[in-house]
Amino acid sequence: MIDFSKQLSKYMPEPAAPIISAWINDTHCQFRISKSRRTKLGDYAAPHRGEPHKISVNHDLNPYAFLITTIHEFAHLKTWQQYKNKVKPHGTEWKANYKQLMSPFLKLNIFPADILTAIVQYMDNPAASSCTDLNLYRTLRKYDERPTPIATVESIPENSIFAIKGGRVFRKGEKLRKRYKCLELSTQRVYLFHPIAEVFPA
Known part of the structure; x- marks a missing residue:
């Protein structure tokens, strides 16, 4: 053993x-x-x-x-x-x-x-x-040694413009039950984002 x-x-x-x-x-x-x-x-x-x-x-x-x-x-x-x-x-x-x-x-x-x-x-x-x-x-x-200095979808104001990894850019919309409607600006398609999805400045 x-x-x-x-x-x-x-x-x-x-x-x-x-x-x-x-x-x-x-x-x-x-x-x-x-x-x-x-x-x-x-x-x-x-x-x-x-x-x-x-x-x-x-x-x-x-x-x-x-x-x-x-x-x-x-x-x-x-x-x-x-x-x-x-x-x-x-x-x-x-x-x-x-x-x-x-x-x-x-x-x-x-x-x-x-x-x-x-x-x-x-x-x-x-x-x-x-x-x-x-x-x-x-x-x-809260107990991560180096909390990542990234915002989450739920933490930014409605209508904020944000990017995700890979560079795609979105506008935050209203909350539907547990997820947020977000509009991809380049395609005008709507996606549902988890509240704690990490986002970056656009």
Whole structure:
């Protein structure tokens, strides 16, 4: 059995590291700390053709986001052990496992009060990604080492002109339920933007 606690404690709260290290050993999981990925914070791959369980988590997450993402992916591993591919990836079985795996960490007093509150609320109905829970996402972002100096769609005034990565330019419109109508100036097409989509000066 290899103790990964020392390496893991560089990325997550130190009291959590021995638990995650034990999970890695118990499941024979290939745990990898990944480069930054824009499309996902972490990833799980089921055993295939003799390969072990594989989990990867982005290296640049703050310690609390890193731990929460790690628990999310281990919930996938546990669900696969129980049901293989017979259930939905983020169905009731995964949600039950996520809550069960999160439980010991809530007793360690490692989360700041605002993150703890957000996690408890999120656990009422965990989503496919912590990023889709606006309250939890915003709370976790407060603890980023270098908060990105970029505005979000929800933070700029209506009718503001903004750009997105790649250079396309839009005008912010009204909010429709959970997303904002935004007009692309070059094509006059309307797109719906997530409130926390990052934007740049045009």
